[in-house]
Amino acid sequence: MTDHPHFLLSTLHHHFPLSWKEWVVDPAEQFYYVWLQVMIFPIVYNWVIIILRTCFTTIGVSYLPVWLTLDYLSDLMYMVDMIITVHTGYLDQGILIKDLTHLKKRYLHSKHFLLDLASLLPTDVLYFVFGIQTPLVRINRLLRMPRLDEALDRIETRTSYPNTFRISKLMIYIFVLIHWNACFYFALSSYVGCGSDIWVYPNVSDPEFASMRRQYFYCFWFSTLILTTVGDVPQPQREEEYLFMTADLLIAVLVFASVVGNVGDVIVSLRDRDNVFFPNHELVKAYLRSHLISKELNQRINNWYQHLYINKKIIRENEILQQLPIHLRTEIAVSVHLPTLSKVTIFQSCEKSLLEELVLKLTPQVFSPGEYVCRKGDVGHEMYIITDGKLAVVADDGVTEYAVLSESNFFGEISILNIKGNKSGNRRTANIRSIGYSDLFSLSKEDLTDVLSEFPAAKRHLEEKGRQILTKMGMLEETGEQEEAEAEKVESKINRLESNLEILQTKLARLMVELESSNHKAQARMEQLEWELGDAACGDVWLNLYSSRL
């Protein structure tokens, strides 16, 4: 808050263009946010001081020059606030409206304007009627309350500690309420007569209760006792006092209820937040209770949860970030995990785009001391990247350690890469055991295959590393390369056969066409002959008929 004036100056300079009439504030800008916070001061000042000066007349009179200066300073800020409100743009279909005539019209026709105007009416002229010691004439200044609400709402959405802010806001509201009540109590005491009975404020002529500070603090304490339902206040003696106490006790019930409700809300929201960050321990505990689980396993589960809580290990980050649009999610994941990922040897030479694709597919996992991440012979479904901790590659006896893997190393890639000549196929080639607590990122076979299909260089690098391990372990078939060459030969033979077959098919088709056409020709010839023969026979018949007539 202390650097606001400086900030305001620089932003004002930045925001006032050459022509001040064209100046429009974007409500999403920092300037608007800071201005709202600045406006908290005059509004709270009026809410606290007007009633104080009205009821504690000695305080009002004693510091009159101070109060008058602050009064007119707050009025000035109210005025500036109205000017800024006129110049504040708004979004229409996502576009900031900057047309000043339009903005002016909109503000002048809004309810806001009426309230703002009412809160700035120069009611001080009434001083001429009632005298300068009647600050109550400025009570209309309290109408600027909606601006305070807006400022507090903005802070609540921006702050990283909304729960702390909510409780602080509630406490401030309660303080202001107790303050007003204290003022009313003193006013009632003065009206009834200070010291006239045991309930009211003691006689102010008594030196012990004469000072202004004593007056205020006594009343504040008395008001706190009632409004916090602590009780222990003297019995009222008059009807006015009874009425006051009854009203106060009713308000106290509301105050109490709102405190309990708000604190309850905060506790629930804290628990919800924890449940979002960490897997729900209560649920798991309930499940374990309903089944017979060994003590040792129970202990391991508890230890795992404790480790997550104490070290703030968030393993549900994918679910949490799911709520954001994909581009923001990528940006967050990149800024959080890219430093870790780029330390991993295979990814060091990779393009940024590959890492960006990968980073969204990583799932954080935490393993406890002695826990096996994978066992030899299991089918591999994912590979792992170590972000923190140490893991041992152990032999089947569970004791012999072949290697120790640490931060930025990766493992589990061999069984998911389909390396040619790998005797173990898609099975894990080794046992991997977490030495202490270790944080890993797992990457599923499907996701890795997807990403690597677009980045063959990274794929070759991974396969090469896998082949080296397999060779060291004697699990890569020697004939692997020969087989590969032979497979290539067979493939080329098949290709050749296929092309020959295509040629033969074409030739056959051509022959078929030729055969068909010669068939057609032969048929036509036959028909011709038949016709010619038929004609000759007919000629003979006519000739016979003609000769018999003769």
Ligand SMILES: Nc1ncnc2c1ncn2[C@@H]1O[C@@H]2COP(=O)(O)O[C@H]2[C@H]1O
């Ligand atoms: N000697 C070794 N040194 C380092 N890592 C190994 C060694 N042997 C096996 N691994 C890793 O342990 C993993 C076990 O699962 P995978 O076979 O999928 O992939 C294996 C390799 O990544």
